Amino acid sequence: MSQRPAVETPEAAAQALSHSPESLRARVQQALEEAKKRGASDAQVVVSHSVGLDLGVRKGEIETLEHERDQNLSLIAHFGQSKGAASTTDFSEQALLDTVEAACRIARYTEPDPYAGMPSIAFKAVDWEDLDLDHPWELSIAQATELAQRTEQAGFDAESRIENSEGASVNTRRAMAFLGDTQGFMGGYRSTRHSLSCALVARGDDGMQRDYAYSVSRRAADLGIPEDIGREAAERTVRRLGGEKLSTRSCPVLFAPEMARTLIGSFTRAISGPAQFRESSFLLNALDERIFPEWMRIEERPLTPRGLGSAPFDGEGVQTRNRPLVDRGVLRSYTLDSYAARRLGRETTGNAGGARNVTVRPGTLDAPGMLREMGTGLLVTELIGQGVNPVTGDYSRGAAGFWVENGEIVHPVEEITIAGNLRDMFRAIVATGSDVDYRGNIRTGSILIESMTVAGE
Amino acid sequence: MIDNLARQTLLDPAGLGESELSRLLGTTFGREGVDGGDCYFQFACQEGWSLEDGIVKSASFNIERGAGIRVVRGEQTGFAYSDDLAMPALLEAAGTACSIARAGQSGSVAVQGRTPARELYVPDNPIDSLGEQEKIDLLKEVDAEARAADPRVTQVMCSLAGSREVVMVLNARGELTTDVRPLVRLNVQVIVEQGGRRESGSSGGGGRFGYRHFREHGQAAAHAREAVRQALVNLEAVDAPAGSMKVVLGPGWPGVLLHEAIGHGLEGDFNRKGTSAFAGRIGERVAAEGITIVDDGTLAERRGSLNVDDEGNPTEETVLIEDGILRGYMQDELNARLSGTQTTGNGRRESYAHLPMPRMTNTYMLGGNADPEEIIGSVEDGLYAVNFGGGQVDITSGKFVFSASEAYLIENGKVTRPVKGATLIGNGPDVLTRVSMVGNDMQLDPGVGTCGKEGQGVPVGVGQPTLRIDGMTVGGTRAA
Secondary structure, X not given: OOOOOOOOOOOEOOOOOOOOHHHHHHHHHHHHHHHHHOOOOEEEEEEEEEEEEEEEEEOOEXXXXXXXXXXXXXXXXXXXXXXXXXXEOOOOHHHHHHHHHHHHHHHHHOOOOOOOOOOOHHHEOOOOOOXXXXXXXXXXXXXXXXXXXXXXXXXXXXXXXEEEEEEEEEEEEEEEEEEEEOOOOEEEXXXXXXXXXXXXXXXXXXXXXXXXXXXXXXXXXXXOOHHHHHHHHHHHHXXXXXXXOOOOEEEEEEEOHHHHHHHHHHHHHHOEHHHHHOOOOOOOOOXXXXXXXXXXXXXXXXXXXXXXXXXXXXXXXXXXXXXXXXXXXXXXXXXOOXXXXXXXXXXXXXXXXXXXXXXXXXXXXXXXHHHHHHOOEEEEEEEEOOOEXXXXXXXXEEEEEEEEEOOEEEEEEEEEEEEEEHHHHHHOEEEEEOOOEOOOOEEEOOEEEEEEEEEOO | OOOHHHHHHHHHHHOOOHHHHHHHHHHHHOOOOOOEEEEEEEEEEEEEEEEEOOEEEEEEEEEEEEEEEEEEEOOEEEEEEEOOOOHHHHHHHHHHHHHHOOOOOOOOOOOEEEOOXXXXXXXXXXXXXXXXXXXXXXXXXXXXXXXXXXXXXXXXEEEEEEEEEEEEEEEOOOEEEEEEEEEEEEXXXXXXXXXXXXXXXXXXXXXOOOOHHHHHOOHHHHHHHHHHHHHHHHHOOEOOEEEEEXXXXXXXXXXXXXXXXXXXXXXXXXXXXXXXXXXOOOOOEOOOOOOOEEEEOOOOOOOOOOOEOOOOXXXXXXXXXXXXXXXXXXXXXXXXXXXXXXXXXXXEOOOOOOOXXXXXXXXXXXXXXXXXXXXHHOOOXXXXXXXXXXXXXXXXXXXXXXXXXXXXXXXXXXXXXXXXOOEEEEEHHHHHHHEEEEEOOOEEOOOOEEEEEOOEEEEEEEEEOOEEEEEEEEEOOEEX
């Protein structure tokens, strides 16, 4: 019906950063010096900058074309045991001075905290390896448009019941950040992140369903094939048509890999420094305790080349390390920054900014094998709502998925909840799959839990 | 003609005057085939103070300044933003945003000031509404109040946040509108412990006013006591039931039900594209008789209120459902134009670096006739839920959830034991047809809501009277 949109800018999408590493470093240095001048005993500055392109196509036509360009300077100024923080997106000379002034002014009012301070120099990264995170994608708008169009079209072609679309989109972003402090640490690196995604709508006899598929990576060459992503989105959408409620029952629950990730996410939050020192964790003081079955192992792997969560040093310049979090089912480490470490009388684990590339050791069963292992029960492919109490571990979330009998999918299921307590659920893990989903900071295969309460009719 | 504060914070530092704005408009929107768009200028300063372990140990101050330029042509949007407001950077962003439009001669568009018809909030900067020491003292009072409330309180965390945004929208027609938006919020969370069992409780409030509001109404202390009360209730909570049952929702914040069950589904973009479970259903019955729901951005000082939306259009009171019949959607300019209707002043964006889209403001159900006591008394066996965390909806299938954080069993018409938090799930297009009683106690929430859509967060409000719903699925662990 309508023609392709006329695109007037043939040049490659801007993957060129508009600040040089030298200019970011100079801003870090200047902010540190200004803080010192105002009497700060210590200071830390992070300057970041990114450029990106986000192009969305819907029903074959460009719907949105967004050019992203962000910058931020943030500063923490310590005055003995007191501190203040400030940030700005304005990189003018005056804004930089105002920001330093604001942090210093705040520090005059905040009260001394015996645990405040920066990490000991002994923990700082000195020499770090290149984690291969920077792979700019010289993608023209015409090329991006074509990729998105191919993705979406493959979805429409795959299934006749796909009658509508929320669109397909291509996103590419390149960032650079520098971190420096008054103890002499200065480090920075560039990184990229590219993605291709598609969300489709299908109509059945009793209403509509929507689902999506996506691929994300540091390197464009590692992205999935557009046609595969479109087809997967179509299949995921259509298989949800005709969903039924279940009657209320207790049964085994198999979390598909992208949902299993959320269980591991609750685990990493519970072992984080703030959750521990605020006594707001269902795994409070659980170090050296068996919280998973004996065969389970979970590692943090921040140094994985091209990993989506990889970083050579943490948000305080502390060296990151690959290490076990859970070994033989036993919790071996919290994830701490230097502040939490001092609060808990421990050493920093290089987790300022969180845990990175948390990896559940894969089991031997693939996705069909996991269904057979469950036999009869609920396969969960979507969860909605928050429904997790971080203090008690009480868990109750909206779910959709499939009813499974004798290892085979019988029918789609919707408008149900699944409930339990995370401590009990972790202990009741029967198997983890080899179907690992690498598209995020948490990497796990599917997770089978012996029994949960399913509420429906 | 241009608001003084907008001139001082956005235009003067970048050396921009009316002739520059006129040239920017001409370059951006003078081209052939451009249907609309805007240059959105924003200056925001925001601060946060937090208390933990009885001391105010950290605080932060942030400044954001920038402009987003959006060009709309048919169903297409081109967008770029800049944190540099100088003319060359703006022209570059404009050129990028125009890449969806046809090339052509740029014309010139005259700038005309529009004055907002009303002042729903005082434009003073909340950050200056108390001295720094007074802010610290306020947090310390909250801490002391919470700790004094019960010896089982082991942790108190509270925070005070304030911001002021100066927004200037210059649309493709040359109309220039400004709005100065204050916003404050106070939050308290406590942990209580008894016999090795730990539970949490929280409370908070806020709106578009200064910090003194928390003082004048004794609100700060009230939030501290409320957080402790909730935590202590949860210490006694037994496992929640599982399955379909009668549910009575308390007034105020439980209105998050409306936000999820029907609010998102009635946003203009989803309905224009036909991806909402409510698409094409105007004039149909989607709720029981007697139920009227509005989205109202014009309430004085409310968290979800705005003098004008982020497209510079006055906010409105929009009737969504009237006496159970679906009456209208919430629109921004793009979706209204493509749907052949008018904007309802619901075009909102998180910041200059985000695109506007139809969003809710304050969404609530009008009160009915029933006495809340009578509503509870009418239920033989069910759940009474009075406090909630967040919710979520799948607008295409219509399935939605919201999670109770304080709930009780109703047995023989009486509220009995507290139960643990549980998620409630339902189907948006039919849940309100099961409402059998509407209370006379309509209440708005205390000013804590933030709505997320496509990665953008905006402050919103909700409200409702006590409601009885005959049959919702309650996601507890105790199968009947």
